[in-house]
Each structure stands twice: as C-alpha cells, then as structure tokens.
Amino acid sequence: MNLHSANGFQGNNIVAKNKKHAGFSLVELMITLTLGLIISGAIIQVLVSSSVTNKLNQAVSQVQESGRFIMSRLSKEFYEVGRYDLITANIDTSVDIVAEAAYVQNNSVALAGDFINNATLGTVQTGSGGSDKLVVSLLGTSDCTGNRHGYPVDTEFHVVNHYFVVGSELKCTGYDGRVLRGLKSQTVSPITVTLLDNVESFQIQFGVSDEIMTSQGQAISYVTADQLANLRASNQLVVSLRWALMLKSYQNEVRQTTAQKFALLNEAEKTMDTAHYYQVFSKTLALRNMKNFVRSSR
Template identity: 25%
Template structure:
C-alpha cells in the first residue's frame, strides 16, 4: 500500500478546515439567533406581565377617596406628591413621594429615573393584595401606599458605569391622619428584574376638552389660581426601558431609544455587556379620579 502523498494530505487538511469553518459559522449563527430570541422573549415576558401588574395597581389610585379631583393638595389623593396627600400629620420625606429625582438610578445619560407613589383604600367587598403581596382585608381602615422606584439589584455594584438595576415596589400603610402604621421606605419586591430607565408623566385636565401630560416637578411648580384649584390629575403615563438577563453574542446593541416623546441614550461604557433592550409605554386612566365637566346652554328658541 502506497499511502498518501504530502500534497494529498495538505489538500485533505485544507478541505477539512473549510468544512470545519462552515460548521462553526453555522453554529455561531444559530447560537446568536437563539440568544437574540431568548433575550427578546425575556424582555417581552418581563415587560408585558410587569406592565399589566403595575397598571392594575395604578388604576386603584384614589380608590376609597370621596374626592375625585386630585391635586398635590388633595387629602389622601391617589397620586402622592406631597405630605398633604398622605394626611395632616404626615412627615414622610419628599424623596419617597412621586417625583422627578435628580439622583434616581438609571443607565441613561443625563436622565435619572422617576418615582411613582400612589395611595388607595380597600372599599370593595373582597380582599385585595398590595404590590408586595400583603393582604388588604375588607373594610381595612388604613390607606395603602405603594412606591414604584428603580434600585440596584441585590448584590450589584454601585461603582460600575452601567449598573445592574431593577424596578421595585414597596407597600406600606398610613391612617386617616397620615400617621405611618407600616413603612413604605424599604427595598420592596422586584417588579422588573432588569431595567435601565423608568419615567412618568401626569395627565392633567388643562381645560374641558384638553388633556396635557407633565412631569411631576412641572406640575408641582404650577401656581395655584386665585380662585379654585390646580388642574386635576386624571391619568398617568408610564415609560420604561427594559433589558434582557441573557447577554447577546454580538459586537453591538441598541443604545438609543424614544421614551414618552424624548430621546434616551445609554451611558457611554465600553466595558458594559451587550443586551437586548426595548422601550415600553402605557397610559393609565385613574378610575377614581374622573372629572365630569358640564356645560350649560340656553335654548333661545321660542
């Protein structure tokens, strides 16, 4: 038997390398595709279910309050903007109320995350559950306060440029006078496991046929009219940029998003991992804060 010549061995080696390269390329493409699909599924599942849960709770805002005209001065108003909203005796720090914080954690350049604090009372014939899973019994007299905010994930480092953040909610109670009977200032339960930004806008009835959306800070700066009250808050817009938990096998990922009509750009960080990201928005009508405007007309027909 003659065996193989050197040329034949070299040809076989080259052909083998070509076949191996083709197989590896197919494997990498399939792996990249599967990773993208898995990441997109994670974001979609997290966002859809989380958004639905948040919407259900925000719709409860102002439940149990006989006053449907919500402002920053409404006693036990559904959107908690001031201590007055929580009751006459309340002394809760402003940083735990609805606000556009200058220090709110986010991974967006020059745009800190917001915070939403709502309030309601269970006047239904059924037991309810707050955002932390706490039972709200029928005819419970205390007001439920829920605070939605962005914080570091458990065990995450605060020194990194792009941080590992979560959207959390903590629930507490205040009595009729505003005394805190259960604190709502803790770390709370995770609602969205991976998030880069959380923003809110308040829907304000500026006129009978006009609804405008304002950041909480802008609404608080509105001067109260000489006669009457500030325009009422009737809805809330929520916006969030959610990311996957599984990193992408790619050199680039999206770093610019449009959220609530504003451009949002990720912080510059060459060392950050690449993730699938997507922005989500939702407009929530406050069922217990509907304003009815009646315009009277005179019939001059004889």
C-alpha cells in the same frame, strides 16, 4: 519455465503489489487537508451563528415575557389610583372617611409635603437620566406588597404605594395612608418588595385636566412630576398616567452588531451596550376614578 522467466514473473508481482499499497501523494494530502479545513471552518461558523442566534432569541423572549408581566401588573394597580368608594366599599371607619375620600381624590398622585409623618415621600422627576419615582393614593384592601397593615379582612383603607428603581430593580413600598397623615399610630411596619429585575429605566408623565370647575375630565397635556405642584394649586388634577419601562436581558453575551438607541418619553436619547438586548414598554392609562371625580366636581 526457465529461471529468467521465473524471476521476471516474480518481479512483476512485486511491482503490482507495490502499486496496490501505494499512499497519497503530497499534493493530494495538501488538497485534502485544505478541503477539510474549509469544511470544518464552515461548520464552526454555522455553530457559532446558531449559538448567537439562540442567545438573542432567548434574550428577546425573556425581556418580552418580563415586559408583559410588569405592564399587566402596573396597569391593574395604576387603574385604581384615586379610587375612594363611599357607597359600596367596606371601609374601616376609625377615621373620618368623608375627609379621607376628599384627601385621596385631591391628592391621588402624592407630592413631597403631602404626608405629615413622611414629608419627603412623594412623586419625583429624577434628573440626569435617572428613573422617576411615583407615589399614589387609593382605597384598597392591601397595598402593593399585599400588606394589610393590621386592618380586618375585607375592609378597605387608605393605601399609599411608592414605585421606584434601585440599581436595576423596580421596587414598591406600601404604606398605611392614615399613619402617614398622622391619623393613626403605626402598628405594622411598611414592606418593600421587588417587582421586577433588570430594569434599566422607569419614566412617568402625568395627564392633567383643565381647571376642575369646567373640566370634562380629559387630559389636556402631559407633564412631568416637577410641574404638578403648580398645576394642583390651579385646580388641575391628574386624570391619566403615561409610563415607560426599559428592560434589558439577563444574558450579557448577546453580542449585537449595532448598539441600540432609545428615548423614553421626555428623556434624552441613550445609546445602550451591545452585550444585552433592550426593549421599551410603554402605556397610557386613563384613571377612571379621577375622571369621574373631576367631572362630578364641576
């Protein structure tokens, strides 16, 4: 083989090697980068959407769990409003229990002025969209906080429970009704407990009977607390409760696209923020003890 042929063969090998090690062209790189950005953007969007959905699901679950808990608890406690059992209950007899029974049954929903030792304590219809306040009387072994106020175990006494909202907390303060009425000196101080956090609104309406001398114990209308005094003076008593609670999620990053609007019972509609999940829980409960009392009073 001559030198010219050898040089030609060597040149062909160099060209072949250069072809094997050639990189992407600028156009190919731009296409690749563009596709990569599109795919990365799609993945990020999926992750963001998944995160938002997960936060919303957590918020819904949390609010519903809280709603079920508080509605169950309030139902059990409200069901006893107006109860005074003179036959089978083991009642502390340090006061006149017949007079006490009449007081509890006729004042099952307490109003301001009912208690001589706390004249301002009573059920309130709060204006300007604020949460209502509920004060009820019943015979029980303890108040809403579990406080027995020094009474012996298993004995029952006049319990007064005050439900109200401070900030975003639904609270309850329990009292000894006998102390409030001036029949007994206070030996154990009232206790206040928080029943639930993240409460946006608490509203109450009252189902009242017609005049008790002719009543069947059915609610003929639902009214607000500011109407109760006049109805009580007309011998119309509360025989059922209707309440509504608006709860909001703990999370403030739900980021809903549309603001939720709610109207609780008689309240005006309110537009809530989009950073929380809100839900309303409501219930109407017949007060069995009050229905029976009204019927027996005919």
